[in-house]
Amino acid sequence: MCGDGKYGKLCIDDNQITTPMLVLAFVEKSLKVQMVSCGGNHTLIHAEPVENDLSNNSLQQIKSSDSLPPLRVSKKIIEERKENIEPFASITPANDKDSKVLNIIKESAKVILYSIQYDYLLILVVMYNIVFFLLLKISGNQHKYDR
Structure with a gap:
């Protein structure tokens, strides 16, 4: 040393x-x-x-x-990125299986947001769509939205 x-x-x-x-x-x-x-x-x-x-x-x-x-x-601004993950807290899973999937998606979003400097709002929009359709598919409520 x-x-x-x-x-x-x-x-x-x-x-x-x-x-x-x-x-x-x-x-x-x-x-x-x-x-x-x-x-x-x-x-x-x-x-x-x-x-x-x-x-x-x-x-x-x-x-x-x-x-x-x-x-x-470029300097990483971790606190700013943490704020962008908070909207996932408003999603309420229907059951334990949904909760596990949501946790995996949250962790994936964190990894993506920490590793990419720009366009993280676009990533959040994509992640919201993924969460929405995964929860619909897992909970079996897809037929309600087929109108």
Whole structure:
């Protein structure tokens, strides 16, 4: 582990660096970086010890073509999305079987809403239609709406 959780302190002594730079701590400790995950307040690096076999040239020089520039990631607004799931609370299931189906649909809607940034109102409309027709089909009341 290195750094102290503050901006600009990833295995480097100077905490005032605001431009990307090569971090040599992993090379100095003979670690080979396997994966990198970046977030708004963290960078997680999974590294493993380098084998001592020098014949396979495991310590390769990092080239600029081996790296990608950082990309801006849109911020998730989870609270706003939670409000959009509340209309499902107004649906009252007719029996236990309907209740189980409704819970599955609610969970599916949550997953869809959390993973998609835009057009969640359209998804809610589609989910309402699915819930309506599933409840009709399960409860056997479809014939009432066939007029």
